[in-house]
Structures are given as C-alpha cells and as structure tokens.
Amino acid sequence: MSVEGKLALVTGSGRGIGRAIALKLASQGADIIVNFFRHRESAEQTARDVVALGAKAEVIRANVGDPEKVNEIFDVIGNKFGHLDILINNAASGVGRPLVDIDVKAWEWTMDINVRACLLCAQRAAKLMEGRGGKIVSISSLGSRFVLPNYTVVGVSKAALEALTRYLAIELAPQGICVNAVAASAVETEALKFYFKEGLIKDSRQATPAGRMVIPEDVANVVAFLCSEEAFMIRGQTIVIDGGTSVGLFTLAGKGE
Amino acid sequence: MSIEEQVKDILARITRVDKNIITREATFKEIKADSLDVVQALVAVEETFGIEIPDEEAQKFQNFGDFVSFVENRVAQKEKV
Numbered sequence: 001m002s003v004e005g006k007l008a009l010v011t012g013s014g015r016g017i018g019r020a021i022a023l024k025l026a027s028q029g030a031d032i033i034v035n036f037f038r039h040r041e042s043a044e045q046t047a048r049d050v051v052a053l054g055a056k057a058e059v060i061r062a063n064v065g066d067p068e069k070v071n072e073i074f075d076v077i078g079n080k081f082g083h084l085d086i087l088i089n090n091a092a093s094g095v096g097r098p099l100v101d102i103d104v105k106a107w108e109w110t111m112d113i114n115v116r117a118c119l120l121c122a123q124r125a126a127k128l129m130e131g132r133g134g135k136i137v138s139i140s141s142l143g144s145r146f147v148l149p150n151y152t153v154v155g156v157s158k159a160a161l162e163a164l165t166r167y168l169a170i171e172l173a174p175q176g177i178c179v180n181a182v183a184a185s186a187v188e189t190e191a192l193k194f195y196f197k198e199g200l201i202k203d204s205r206q207a208t209p210a211g212r213m214v215i216p217e218d219v220a221n222v223v224a225f226l227c228s229e230e231a232f233m234i235r236g237q238t239i240v241i242d243g244g245t246s247v248g249l250f251t252l253a254g255k256g257e
Numbered sequence: 258m259s260i261e262e263q264v265k266d267i268l269a270r271i272t273r274v275d276k277n278i279i280t281r282e283a284t285f286k287e288i289k290a291d292s293l294d295v296v297q298a299l300v301a302v303e304e305t306f307g308i309e310i311p312d313e314e315a316q317k318f319q320n321f322g323d324f325v326s327f328v329e330n331r332v333a334q335k336e337k338v
Contacts, residue, residue: 038312063300095293106293 003227004029007084009077011035011064011121012091014042016189017139020216021088022046024224026055030086033077037063037091064091064117065109074124084128086227089118089138089161094154102153114157115164122168126177133176135227138165139219140183140238142246158183162238169236180226180234185242187214210243260306260332261325267301268294268321281322288321298324306332 003025013022014036022032023046032050034057036043047057060076062069077084093113095106118138125136140162142148143155162181169179185208208214218241225231226239240246258266261281269276272290279288285295299310308331318324 040309041311105297109293109297 002028003086003224006030006086006227007033007077007081008086008088008227009033009035009073009084009121009125010088010090011117012037013046013088014039015046017184017187017216017219018088018090019046020220021090021223023049023053024217024220025086025088025227026050026053026057028224029055030227031056031058033058033060033073035060035062035064035073035091037061063113064121065093065113067116067120070117070120070124074121074128078128082128083132084125085132085134087121087125087134087136088223089121089136091117092139092154094151094157096150097153098150099152107153110153110157111160114154115160118161119164119168122164122172122179126172126175129175129177134178136168136172136177136179137223137226138179138181139223140165140181142183142185142240142242144183144238146246165238166236173235178226178232178235180231180236181238182219182222182226183238183240183242184214184219185245187216187219189216207248208243208245209248212243214241214243260329263305264298264302264325264328265321267305268298271297271301279321281320281325283321284319285321302328306335308332308335 008025008030010018010022010032012018013034022034026032032055034043034047034050036059040061043059047059050057060073062073064070091113094110095102097106122136125134138161140158143151144158144162148155165179165181172179222239222241226234265276265279268279268288268290272288272294274289290298295315299315303310306328308328310327314327318327
C-alpha cells in the first residue's frame with residue numbers, strides 16, 4: 001500500500017482531518033500541496049511536518065469556494081509540476097443554523113465550498129491526471145444521511161457531495177481515475193470544538209460502540225487506503241468511519257446504556 | 258478613499274445596512290453582521306488590501322473601530338516592507 005512518489009493536493013490541510021491526511025500520505029512517500037484559506041500558521045506547520053517526513057510540500061492559499069481561486073491553485077500545480085496524482089477534497093465550511101434561518105447567502109456559501117469546489121477541483125485535477133490515472137477522495141460526513149441539529153445546509157451539501165462522487169466515479173473511470181468518499185461521525189478537531197461550544201451536538205463519545213470518538217487519523221487511514229492500488233475496484237462509494245455509531249440506532253439515540 | 262471608508266463600503270455591501278450606522282463604536286451585532294457576514298467581510302478586506310487577518314485576531318474585534326484599526330496597522334506594516 002504505497003503512494004510513493006505521488007503528488008497529492010489536500011484542500012484545507014492546515015488543521016484537523018486535512019492535516020492528518022496530508023501527514024499520512026506524506027509518511028507513505030507522497031509529496032503534498034497544502035491548501036489553506038484562513039490559517040496560514042497551521043498550513044505552514046503542516047508543510048514543515050510533511051518535509052520532516054521526507055516528502056516535499058508546497059503551500060497554496062485559496063478559498064476553494066471561489067472558482068477563480070480554484071483555477072489559480074491548478075494553474076500553479078500545472079505550471080510547477082505539470083501533473084497531479086491524488087486530489088483530496090477536504091476543505092469544508094458551513095453555517096450552523098436552524099432550518100428556518102438558512103438564507104440564500106448561508107446556503108450558497110456552504111454549497112460553493114462543500115460541493116461546487118469539489119466538482120471544479122475534480123475537473124481540473126482530471127486534466128492533470130490525463131494519461132497517468134489518479135485518485136480522488138472527498139470528505140463527507142454522517143450528516144449526509146442522518147439529521148443533526150442545526151446541520152441542515154451542511155448535511156444537504158454532504159449528500160450532494162456523495163452523489164457527485166458517484167457521478168465522478170463513473171465518468172472518470174475510463175481515464176483510470178478512482179473516485180470515492182469517506183463519511184465520518186463527529187471527529188475530534190478544532191472545528192468540532194465550535195459545535196460543542198455552541199451546543200449544536202452532544203458529546204458522542206458514549207454513543208460510539210467502538211468506545212471512543214473518531215480521530216483525524218482514523219479518517220486519514222481510510223483515505224490513504226482509497227488512494228492505494230489495493231482499493232482499485234472500489235468506485236463511487238462513501239465509506240463510513242464512525243466506530244459503529246450509525247448501525248447502532250439505540251446508541252445513536254443515547255439509549256444504549 | 259480612506260481605508261475606513263473602503264472597509265465600511267465592504268461591510269455595508271455584505272450586510273446590506275445603511276453605511277451611516279457603521280460607526281467606529283458600532284458592534285457587529287449593531288451592524289447586523291452575523292458570523293458568516295464577518296467571515297465574508299474579512300475575506301473581502303484581505304483581498305482588497307492584500308493582507309491577512311488571522312481568525313484569532315478577528316475574534317478580538319469588539320467593534321467596527323477595532324476592525325478598521327487592525328486593517329490600518331496591517332496596511333501600514335505592509336507598506337513599510
């Protein structure tokens with residue numbers, strides 16, 4: 001299972017899940033393009049850690065919700081490297097509001113970053129993968145199929161992302177590009193602390209049959225597998241990483257004790 | 258146009274409020290800027306002036322005046338370099 005010598009773009013890889021994926025792929029020999037939007041320090045730290053693992057790192061600032069910025073990212077990659085092997089659509093944002101309070105701006109902001117960016121990145125990435133094949137993995141969440149409080153617009157965006165993953169998987173298959181997604185339950189990250197602080201979700205530790213919360217490295221391990229040749233026949237799937245939470249309905253409802 | 262006026266224009270465009278209510282003392286709540294409006298304003302200001310405003314700094318802004326002062330300082334630092 002190796003991505004030795006491959007070039008990977010991980011969007012939103014300054015912190016959290018994106019950072020863990022960048023480091024996992026780097027530990028297996030992939031060079032990493034670290035994309036960030038709001039936290040330069042974190043992105044530069046990720047890049048330093050990638051280099052410390054013996055891989056190369058390039059940092060690119062861009063809001064993937066802006067199509068022009070997406071083009072800029074791929075122009076830089078095209079000019080500097082001329083190819084891409086792995087695209088990880090990880091960057092995400094969202095507006096945590098009750099359904100009735102979602103306005104057009106909140107909807108578009110979330111959809112532009114969580115879905116449209118993944119399509120635009122996949123389109124440009126596919127061109128850079130021409131003649132060599134590649135892997136595309138997008139990061140979804142359990143909110144795509146289960147209802148979480150104040151998560152409507154993010155949940156809907158993730159459902160769309162999973163549908164997009166299926167379409168990309170079929171349309172890009174002839175080019176030797178494997179496309180999949182992963183959907184995790186609540187992952188212990190900085191972003192999650194915000195949701196805890198706001199009381200949007202309850203501590204899901206006790207509701208996880210596996211006995212602990214999902215950590216970024218759990219997600220990174222599965223993503224790295226999907227980027228390997230061993231996963232060649234997995235196409236258009238969304239792999240759930242939740243320690244069994246979603247199959248244990250009673251634990252999900254907090255009645256597992 | 259001064260930096261203050263430019264930042265005010267950006268914020269007024271995003272929040273769709275009358276520019277006159279955006280005084281230096283006005284809080285984001287008084288300007289009717291929710292968290293998404295603030296993020297969008299930060300991004301627009303960053304692009305307009307070619308600076309970066311870390312979230313950790315933005316969280317300290319108590320009012321529009323704090324926001325403008327931070328931008329003015331960053332622009333001045335940038336011009337020195």
